[in-house]
Amino acid sequence: xxxxxxxxxxxxxxxxxPVTATSSYGYFRRPVETTxxxxxxxxxxxxxxxxxxxxxxxVFFIVGGIEASLIRLQLAQxxxxxxxxxxxxxxxTMHATTMVFLFVMPMAAAFANYFIPLQIGARDVAFPRxxxxxxxxxxxxxxxxxxSWILGGGADGGWFMYAPNSDVPFSPSNGVDFWxxxxxxxxxxxxxxxxxxxxxxxxxxxPGMSLMRMPVFTWMAMVTxxxxxxxxxxxxxxxFLLMFQRSYDATFFSVAEGADPLLWQHLFWxxxxxxxxxxxxxxxxxVSEVLPVFSKKPLFGYPFVVFSGAAIGFVxxxxxxxxxxxxxxGPVSVAVFSVATMAIAVPTGVxxxxxxxxxxxxxxxxxxxxxxxxGLIVEFTxxxxxxxxxxxxxxxTQQTDTYYIxxxxxxxxxxxxxxxxxxxxxxxxxxxxxxxxxxxWGKWNFWMMIVGMNLAFGPMHIIGLQGQPRRMYVxxxxxxxxxxxxxxxxxxxxxxxxxxxxVGVLLFLINVWVSRKNPPAPLDPWDARTLEWLTASxxxxxxxxxxxxxHSIDEVFHRKYxxxxxxxxxxxxxxxxxxxxxxxxxxxxxxxxxxxAPSYWPLVLAFALPIMAYGVIYTTWLILAGAAIAVAAMFxxxxxxxxxxxxxxxxxxxxxxxxxxxxxx
Amino acid sequence: MSDVVKxxxxxxxxxxxxxxxxxxEHDVHAGDHNGGHDGEHGAHHTSMGLSNTKLAMWxxxxxxxxxxxxxxxxxxLYRNRQGTGPGPDQLWDIPFTSASSFVLLMxxxxxxxxxxxxxxxxxxxxxxxxxxxxxxxxxxxxGQIYEFTTFYREGLGYTESLFGSSFYTLTxxxxxxxxxxxxxxxxxxxxxxxxxxxxxKAETIEMVGLYWHFxxxxxxxxxxxxxxxxx
Ligand code: HEM
Ligand SMILES: [Cu+2]
Numbered sequence: 053x054x055x056x057x058x059x060x061x062x063x064x065x066x067x068x069x070p071v072t073a074t075s076s077y078g079y080f081r082r083p084v085e086t087t088x089x090x091x092x093x094x095x096x097x098x099x100x101x102x103x104x105x106x107x108x109x110x111v112f113f114i115v116g117g118i119e120a121s122l123i124r125l126q127l128a129q130x131x132x133x134x135x136x137x138x139x140x141x142x143x144x145t146m147h148a149t150t151m152v153f154l155f156v157m158p159m160a161a162a163f164a165n166y167f168i169p170l171q172i173g174a175r176d177v178a179f180p181r182x183x184x185x186x187x188x189x190x191x192x193x194x195x196x197x198x199x200s201w202i203l204g205g206g207a208d209g210g211w212f213m214y215a216p217n218s219d220v221p222f223s224p225s226n227g228v229d230f231w232x233x234x235x236x237x238x239x240x241x242x243x244x245x246x247x248x249x250x251x252x253x254x255x256x257x258x259p260g261m262s263l264m265r266m267p268v269f270t271w272m273a274m275v276t277x278x279x280x281x282x283x284x285x286x287x288x289x290x291x292f293l294l295m296f297q298r299s300y301d302a303t304f305f306s307v308a309e310g311a312d313p314l315l316w317q318h319l320f321w322x323x324x325x326x327x328x329x330x331x332x333x334x335x336x337x338x339v340s341e342v343l344p345v346f347s348k349k350p351l352f353g354y355p356f357v358v359f360s361g362a363a364i365g366f367v368x369x370x371x372x373x374x375x376x377x378x379x380x381x382g383p384v385s386v387a388v389f390s391v392a393t394m395a396i397a398v399p400t401g402v403x404x405x406x407x408x409x410x411x412x413x414x415x416x417x418x419x420x421x422x423x424x425x426x427g428l429i430v431e432f433t434x435x436x437x438x439x440x441x442x443x444x445x446x447x448x449t450q451q452t453d454t455y456y457i458x459x460x461x462x463x464x465x466x467x468x469x470x471x472x473x474x475x476x477x478x479x480x481x482x483x484x485x486x487x488x489x490x491x492x493w494g495k496w497n498f499w500m501m502i503v504g505m506n507l508a509f510g511p512m513h514i515i516g517l518q519g520q521p522r523r524m525y526v527x528x529x530x531x532x533x534x535x536x537x538x539x540x541x542x543x544x545x546x547x548x549x550x551x552x553x554x555v556g557v558l559l560f561l562i563n564v565w566v567s568r569k570n571p572p573a574p575l576d577p578w579d580a581r582t583l584e585w586l587t588a589s590x591x592x593x594x595x596x597x598x599x600x601x602x603h604s605i606d607e608v609f610h611r612k613y614x615x616x617x618x619x620x621x622x623x624x625x626x627x628x629x630x631x632x633x634x635x636x637x638x639x640x641x642x643x644x645x646x647x648x649a650p651s652y653w654p655l656v657l658a659f660a661l662p663i664m665a666y667g668v669i670y671t672t673w674l675i676l677a678g679a680a681i682a683v684a685a686m687f688x689x690x691x692x693x694x695x696x697x698x699x700x701x702x703x704x705x706x707x708x709x710x711x712x713x714x715x716x717x
Numbered sequence: 718m719s720d721v722v723k724x725x726x727x728x729x730x731x732x733x734x735x736x737x738x739x740x741x742e743h744d745v746h747a748g749d750h751n752g753g754h755d756g757e758h759g760a761h762h763t764s765m766g767l768s769n770t771k772l773a774m775w776x777x778x779x780x781x782x783x784x785x786x787x788x789x790x791x792x793x794l795y796r797n798r799q800g801t802g803p804g805p806d807q808l809w810d811i812p813f814t815s816a817s818s819f820v821l822l823m824x825x826x827x828x829x830x831x832x833x834x835x836x837x838x839x840x841x842x843x844x845x846x847x848x849x850x851x852x853x854x855x856x857x858x859x860g861q862i863y864e865f866t867t868f869y870r871e872g873l874g875y876t877e878s879l880f881g882s883s884f885y886t887l888t889x890x891x892x893x894x895x896x897x898x899x900x901x902x903x904x905x906x907x908x909x910x911x912x913x914x915x916x917x918k919a920e921t922i923e924m925v926g927l928y929w930h931f932x933x934x935x936x937x938x939x940x941x942x943x944x945x946x947x948x
Contacts, residue, residue, distance in 0.1 A: 178769040247773050247777055250776055251769050254764060254765050254772060255763040256764065256769075282783050284780070286784075286786075289784060289791070290787070292886070293886070300875065301876040302875060303877075303881070303882045304791070304795075309878060310798045311795075312794060312795075319791075
């Protein structure tokens with residue numbers, strides 16, 4: 053029977069005296085609660101952190117969705133009056149910022165946090181407290197950014213925040229300051245997370261889990277973390293320059309002084325283009341897990357999928373300037389970037405082919421997760437095709453800044469990124485919560501979202517070709533085209549589509565709500581293939597009773613099935629169920645497992661940063677106060693032993709039996 | 718001097734030889750409990766044979782390269798745009814900056830000595846060399862403050878010109894990095910004094926060392942590009 057030495061609250065119940073840990077390292081007592089909000093706020097368990105990451109990201113998805121709906125309501129009719137020009141600017145800026153930085157990225161981080169350790173057979177991430185810090189920085193940054201709504205209005209410079217347009221003379225409200233500082237904070241969250249997760253993947257794999265045996269989701273998540281590692285510092289620089297410009301009168305973007313108006317664009321897009329892959333690669337990883345399971349076949353061409361993912365990561369760096377074709381770079385640059393951009397379609401195409409061949413001849417099961425995965429293939433391909441028309445610089449200069457672009461990137465990031473995340477929700481829900489989401493609600497959820505997104509974003513192609521500019525708060529009747537190109541008709545369709553999409557998301561939330569009461573899901577609801585299933589659902593605190601030794605890709609599948617085929621033909625017969633495997637793991641499980649103890653400091657440190665950020669905007673002494681708290685938190689952190697001393701906590705988690713057993717250890 | 722150098726080289730070889738042992742002995746970081754009780758792999762096995770903290774530090778420094786890359790590019794773009802304010806020709810005092818650069822480079826050497834002393838478990842010399850390193854770093858920062866005030870008096874304010882903004886931002890960021898390094902050194906010495914890091918001292922000090930060397934290397938690049946190459 054496995055024993056956990058996480059200092060849990062129950063320990064108190066078993067010992068007459070309060071935990072003696074206080075004495076052994078003087079400073080502050082480490083938190084010990086296992087229930088209630090404290091058990092979440094101070095946790096360093098990657099699973100709880102993953103769940104919180106996801107829950108907060110979901111809240112921001114709703115916020116971003118409300119912002120999108122307001123935009124579309126405004127544009128449903130000519131000369132809309134729901135939003136003023138000013139509020140409209142804030143709305144689309146905050147919509148895009150929220151969706152990109154506060155929903156898609158953190159939701160991918162939620163999956164990465166939760167599943168990377170499970171998929172590589174580790175007990176936790178490499179640095180559990182840093183992991184908690186990364187979560188709370190994201191929460192702190194997101195909240196800080198959104199307080200701008202009540203403190204003078206949101207940012208209004210577009211999510212790309214082109215300077216000098218975002219400098220004080222053109223954007224005088226505090227919104228842009230909130231934006232720059234808020235993203236700085238969430239940026240640190242991403243950086244810290246990237247370092248932690250890459251270290252985890254490279255260093256903490258179970259015996260036998262070579263890189264080429266790793267599940268594809270872990271692979272794609274790692275490539276994503278590398279992109280973050282190298283992309284975040286570039287936007288960090290940009291954000292610092294903008295902050296110094298606005299708050300301390302630096303001159304980086306003062307064109308009157310001779311500043312280069314393209315500096316911001318370069319810095320932004322060197323970050324911004326890899327950002328696109330940061331958004332879609334985790335979704336690609338999820339789909340690469342889901343398709344084989346519901347096709348009952350191994351992933352076709354595993355190495356190709358892995359290497360094309362890595363290739364996307366590399367090539368993604370060389371093409372940023374395709375966002376700047378219309379900015380006067382000069383013909384040579386434009387030609388080079390145009391060709392490089394088309395080159396990136398190749399590894400992406402490889403993936404699509406591999407997914408299709410995975411399904412080819414497979415025993416398909418059309419579960420909700422599978423539907424979302426297939427939806428991704430279709431919708432992402434549509435987005436990819438309109439993308440090719442942007443790579444061609446001449447046609448791009450016609451389309452850019454029209455709704456055609458808006459259509460394109462929503463097919464890519466919604467059709468690619470978001471549908472993939474939803475596939476992940478349905479696929480992994482029973483693992484995370486021990487209860488599956490309802491499949492009926494799920495199918496409605498899926499179809500409403502698919503119909504909604506095509507009605508919302510499809511017409512934007514037409515609206516764009518007719519010339520309706522992006523980021524304009526009204527359009528007028530006299531510019532509406534005739535017949536098929538009638539702006540009024542398609543704008544209305546797009547708005548209706550948005551609300552159908554919103555209902556689809558609402559169905560998901562209802563599904564989550566009703567599934568609380570579902571009976572416990574079977575241990576192996578989908579006949580899974582990868583390591584994260586080799587533990588209870590939801591997983592125990594210590595992840596695995598015994599760290600598994602890995603022999604192949606799809607380890608769990610090969611433990612369950614024996615290949616009795618001859619002459620290279622495969623014929624799998626079941627020799628064990630997951631229940632059998634788990635019983636065996638529990639029997640052979642380890643007696644003595646250390647887990648890192650919870651900590652207050654990540655939370656304290658994270659929330660010191662918004663205090664400093666308010667200081668930059670309002671008064672200097674707040675900067676000092678925040679910095680003092682941050683320094684104190686860092687020292688508390690450094691002086692706190694990384695691990696609780698086992699002798700201080702003898703936590704009998706599994707009952708009296710084990711508590712006695714441990715007492716003798 | 719030469720004895721010390723010989724000693725250091727010998728230590729360096731030892732370090733490489735002992736690497737595996739080191740990893741097992743020193744690797745007690747928070748999450749590092751994976752496979753901890755799997756028997757044959759020793760107490761703290763890692764897949765890469767490199768400790769988590771060291772790998773993380775390398776990754777962090779990789780990311781720092783892009784941070785300085787962005788700042789240096791900005792400076793290179795703007796170094797000729799001094800408007801009506803003073804430019805490099807009027808301001809640079811190459812002998813002075815060379816001297817403070819030399820001081821910083823020497824601190825890399827003393828850092829190496831600190832690490833090697835730590836590997837010998839020689840607490841006294843470790844503390845000594847850490848102190849020297851921190852002092853040299855402090856001298857460098859003091860030199861930078863002196864430089865900044867001089868430039869300011871000669872008319873180069875932060876908001877004076879594109880050149881001014883980007884110069885102060887780039888070198889200021891570097892100065893902050895050195896200062897953080899000094900704090901790290903002091904904290905390490907504090908922990909040594911209180912016995913907080915008795916077991917994994919060498920590893921901790923190596924980590925601070927990696928950071929310190931990185932900051933020095935960045936300075937060499939900045940010194941060359943900013944001061945030595947004429948605009
Ligand atoms: C829930 C469904 C969504 C709808 C109905 C929607 C709608 C819109 C609309 C109408 C605009 C154009 C604003 C304008 O140009 O004036 C827009 C812009 C944008 N959206 Fe969405 N969106 C949705 C989801 C998302 C998601 C999931 C993401 C990203 C992950 C996203 C990222 C963006 C970005 C980056 C812009 C660009 C804003 C700009 O042009 O500055 N959207 N969205
Ligand atoms: Cu791009």
